[in-house]
Amino acid sequence: xxxxxxxxxxxxxxxxxxxxxxxxxxxxxxxxxxxxxxxxxxxxxxxxxxxxxxxxxxxxxxxxxxxxxxxxxxxxxxxxxxxxxxxxxxxxxxxxxxxxxxxxxxxxxxxxxx
Amino acid sequence: xxxxxxxxxxxxxxxxxxxxxxxxxxxxxxxxxxxxxxxxxxxxxxxxxxxxxxxxxxxxxxxxxxxxxxxxxxxxxxxxxxxxxxxxxxxxxxxxxxxxxxxxxxxxxxxxxx
Numbered sequence: 333x334x335x336x337x338x339x340x341x342x343x344x345x346x347x348x349x350x351x352x353x354x355x356x357x358x359x360x361x362x363x364x365x366x367x368x369x370x371x372x373x374x375x376x377x378x379x380x381x382x383x384x385x386x387x388x389x390x391x392x393x394x395x396x397x398x399x400x401x402x403x404x405x406x407x408x409x410x411x412x413x414x415x416x417x418x419x420x421x422x423x424x425x426x427x428x429x430x431x432x433x434x435x436x437x438x439x440x441x442x443x444x445x446x
Numbered sequence: 447x448x449x450x451x452x453x454x455x456x457x458x459x460x461x462x463x464x465x466x467x468x469x470x471x472x473x474x475x476x477x478x479x480x481x482x483x484x485x486x487x488x489x490x491x492x493x494x495x496x497x498x499x500x501x502x503x504x505x506x507x508x509x510x511x512x513x514x515x516x517x518x519x520x521x522x523x524x525x526x527x528x529x530x531x532x533x534x535x536x537x538x539x540x541x542x543x544x545x546x547x548x549x550x551x552x553x554x555x556x557x558x559x560x
Contacts, residue, residue, distance in 0.1 A: 336489070365547075374535050374550030375490065388547055423489050433480040433539055435548060437489025 334358065336438035338424050344444045350412035353441045357405070357426030363387075364401055365435065366409050367423040375423055381407065382430060411443075419445045458557045465523040467554045469536035474517060478539040480548070481510060481521045485532045490550075493521070493534075523556075531558045 337356040345351050357364050362383050367375035378397065379389040384404040392399070396415070401407040411418055421442045425435040459465045471479070477498035482490035494505045496512050496519070503510050509522040523530055533553040 372552075374537075374552050376550070377547050380547055425489070433478055433495045433537070433548060434492045435490075437491070439487070439489050 336424055336426055336436050338422075338438035338441050340441055341439065342442050342444075344446065345414055346446050347416055348413040350410065351414060351443060352411075353409045353422050353424075353443075355407045355409070355424030355438060357407070357424070358436055361426035361428055361436070362404070363427045363430050363432075364407050365425040365427075366399055366407070367425065367437075369421045369423055369440070371420070378409070378422075380430075387430065414443075414445045416445050419443055455552070456555045456557070458559060459526050460559050461526060461528060463526055465521075465526045465530065465556060465558075467521045467523075467534050467536075467556065469519050469521075469551060471517050471519070471536075471538055473538070474514075476538045479510070479512065479519050480537045480539075481508075482535045482537060482550070483530075483532045484535065484553070490535060526556075526558050528558050528560060531556055 336358055339354050343351055364381045366378045368378050369375040378392045379399045380387045381401040384401050397411055399409045409422060421440040423437050423440045425437040427435045480495040481493040483493050484490040494508050494510050496503045496510045498514060501512050507524045512519045519536060533555045535550045535553045537548045537550045539548060
């Protein structure tokens with residue numbers, strides 16, 4: 333079974349530039365998550381989708397971050413404009429349903445903002 | 447703030463010994479806890495979970511203990527191997543404002559000495 337795919341693996345940009353990350357979840361997983369993991373910390377939820385609807389985006393900085401999950405499969409996370417403090421690993425995860433604590437994570441996209 | 451935390455940021459054990467990683471939580475209403483393992487450069491990987499109606503659950507070489515009285519859980523790894531070297535996160539399903547989302551603690555780094 334293929335795992336969660338993310339791209340790009342690494343991205344370096346200057347502040348105020350924009351960046352987009354892509355995620356392809358495990359086939360059949362209805363729930364998709366984007367987490368932000370700053371170095372030395374645990375992952376922090378940014379947004380959760382159930383199919384193509386947003387369930388929780390309470391911790392998403394909506395002035396600069398946006399995410400969508402068209403057709404309930406792939407998802408993109410965009411940052412515009414980026415700030416220095418956005419440097420982190422952006423992890424995408426999927427699960428079969430919202431009640432499951434077993435999330436399947438991708439390898440993440442490491443963002444460095446200079 | 448986070449309701450899940452860890453007692454020790456690092457743990458070093460000898461290969462073959464048993465490892466115990468501890469975690470405290472503050473929300474007495476939390477009823478579902480999960481342990482994740484994160485190797486360098488990878489996303490977190492599900493290890494084992496436990497619900498509040500249990501106080502112990504065993505997997506392959508791992509045991510999770512839950513003490514609801516003192517709001518503490520632990521992960522025990524038997525016969526620790528070099529491949530167990532990673533950061534371990536306890537996580538809980540947060541309810542109310544978190545709408546059932548996974549909340550991660552800060553993590554404990556386990557190093558296995560040969």
